[in-house]
Amino acid sequence: VRQLSRIAIIIIAGLFLPSCGINALRTEYAANVGSEGTAVAGASSAFLHDVETSRRLANIEMVVADPACGSNPAIVRGNIRMTQAGPGWLCVPPDEPREPLDRQFSLTPVSTQIQPTVLLVSSLSAYTTGIADIVDSKPSDPMKPLLDALETAHSAQGLLLAVTGGQNGPVPAADDKRVKAVGEFVSFLAQLSDEADKVSRIRQFLADNPDGAQPLIDALQDHLATWENSRKADDGLRLVVNGTILRRTIDAHPPVLPEARREALTSFYKVQDAVAAAAEIYPALLKSLADLADADRDLRRVIVEHPNLTKAERAKVAELNRQRAIKAMDTLAALVTSFKGA
């Protein structure tokens, strides 16, 4: 029993405990990169979908407002004819010459233009998923080899007892307290070993991707800023064209029915509310991107052999080490106790 205790203490103290707290911090930070990456991918997809929707709604508003806007590219008037009743008040009809202030306006949907941005999101997602896959990988059951060996030994022991006519053999049952104690000890070591293995794989992954997420985040931020302005302008155009229809409805001669004015004003306020709601998505996306950049930076800072930890991190690692030392001692005590008098 004394020899068993000595071996177990050497295994725990010498091989695993010194780095176990910091390894727990490392895998936690790697998990943060994975979860922030998932958040960014989801928010980016939702945002790009909104950009596409805004483009379509603005195009719809233009073409509905004036059939002269219904060819691509449309020619929008520099001087909009507010009092002209028929088609051609907002856009120049194809058979009419352009005036100097009239401008060409593309009605092309965003689908093809958005592909490079989608590719950037996918690349960033592949990076964060790669880290998350390492963190989420399941270790093999550490007790399986022991239980398999016990089962084989039991079969052999049963055969031997049948031949010799004996009653009890030396091989313990699977529910024996010694087997249970060994199992807990092995599981504890396996948990520490698994963490160390994950840290080693994360190190390799980061070495294979030396620049990390930051260049992709920078490129994505640039693309998203362009798309956000596109969305704002499309939403603004939709709002303003809708408001112009309202103005024309109010100014119509002879006056339109009150219900028509009610409908025009109600429609304007609805568009105004929708446009205000759409403006909330981009700031949330930028926040997600900043959180991912922070998580990636933190992981790269702590993954090195002797990381420069903050005061809070040092306290956290110390607490993790304390908790694990207690668990190690408890597991060891249970192991030693189970073998006493065996």
Next chain:
Amino acid sequence: MTMADKAKLQGSFGSLLDTLNNRFDPLQPGDIVASWTSTMARCAACARNIAGWDSLAGNSAGYDAPIEAIDDATRALVTTDYGDAAAVRNALQLTANALSELEAVFA
């Protein structure tokens, strides 16, 4: 001479768009609503020029003038007394000038 960055240009243009969206009032006189609409269409044409934005350099001294003009126009749209139609028309004229500066960046 400073070398303004593209992000600043994007940000200034974004603020102008926010202001045009937030300050638009269809109950203003018809000529102001019409002018606002053609200004917004011009902004949208600029914003839809994705290939143009993508091809802009990260930094350029050429961004200084449009950034200054856009910021001035935005300030004018924000501070204008919307009961004063002449002041609103003036703010829209400043915006039109700023958009000419911005369009020149893509030329």
